Amino acid sequence: MATDKVDPIHQFHLNDLIPVNIGGLDLSFTNSSLFMVIVAVVTAGFLYLTTANRGLVPTRLQSISEMSYEFVASMLRDGAGSQGMRFFPFVFSLFMFILVANLVGMVPYFFTVTSHIIVTFAFSMLVIGLVVVYGFWKHGFHFLNLFVPSGVPGALMPLVVMIEVISFLSRPISLSVRLFANMLAGHITLKVFAGFVFSLGSMGAIGIGGAILPLAMTVALTGLEFLVAFLQAYVFAVLTCMYLNDALHPGH
Amino acid sequence: MFVTPAFAQAQETEEMQSGNGGAEMHTETGVADHGGGHEAGFPPFDSSTFPSQLLWLAITFGLFYMFMNKVVVPRIGGILEHRRDRIAQDLDEANRLKEEADNAIAAYEQDLATARNKASEIGQEARDKAKAAADAERSKVEAELSERMAEAEKSIADIKAKALKEVDAIAVDTATDLVKHLLGGSVTKAEVDAAVRDVAGK
Known part of the structure; x- marks a missing residue:
């Protein structure tokens, strides 16, 4: 049991809370689903309640909401220009959802929604899908100019176009794997060091003395993980803005 | 189930x-119970959980997006816009008041300059008037004085003439008396007159 207790992978298991099965597909309401709901409700509730007064002079909590709004707005404006502001609700939702999901995951015993690749992959496919659909809808086949950089000599063109296509196709993968791997690795590392504390602690007096080191490490890593939680949400949102910029202005 | x-x-x-x-x-x-979980593989790569995760992600994120799009974003955007408008309005008001103050200062300075000009004008006028009055007074006094001087000179001349005339009479009398005392004779007045006239060369 002690080995199971310190199993670092265990925290990523999904448990059905309300089993649902439709047409042979397992659509159960799991702990992951529960935390998705928690993330959505907590974020929406915070943003809704703190801005309820519509204060001209913001309270502390209201200014947190306003700062997140302006943070995402300036990110989007810098990344995709003022035309990109039409995607603001999407980028804002994406950033807030991922950020809160990452932060909620930092609470002990809480599930980290973004530590599952299917979730991050769904987000990145949503972004790339939006880029492709909007790009073709707005520019038609001129959207394909994205793959043809100007000022490249004709002989090199096939090679360059191939590289551009590959880099475009790898975007959803890199976008999703970056977030997923960061959250997963962070939580595994935390769990491994915390597991050392547990194992050493059960070995008597010397063990307890030795457990101080991994404990300090766990504390430090917790701080680091909070940074990573914010940073990865930020990176995801910034890259979303850059990809949306490609959809808005496909010519390089 | x-x-x-x-x-x-x-x-x-x-x-x-x-x-x-x-x-x-x-x-x-x-x-x-979950002791055999490791054989099932790494949970994030367990594809049997994908449909459930995708479905619930779609539901939660979809609703979250709709709520953001319809309620939160317009609300925060409205708050920020309102604040920006309010600040711009206040700045405009401040600029307007500043302009007013500037105008008032300019008007005040102009009034001050006008008043100063007027004052110096009045001063100049008063000075000119005083000078003119003094000049007139002086010339009047001078004229009076020269008139009086002329009068005095005239009276001096009169007195002198009169005195000189009397000198003749005194000379006649004196000569008559001298002749009478020295010569013991008497001379007529006509003779003495003639003699005196000869001496005087008249």
């Missing part, structure tokens, strides 16, 4: 399901 596809991962999920009755995965029972 499960129509499980017959592969190990799903079986494992079911086993866990029945084992801990859907309780929190971190309970010790859950851990114990």
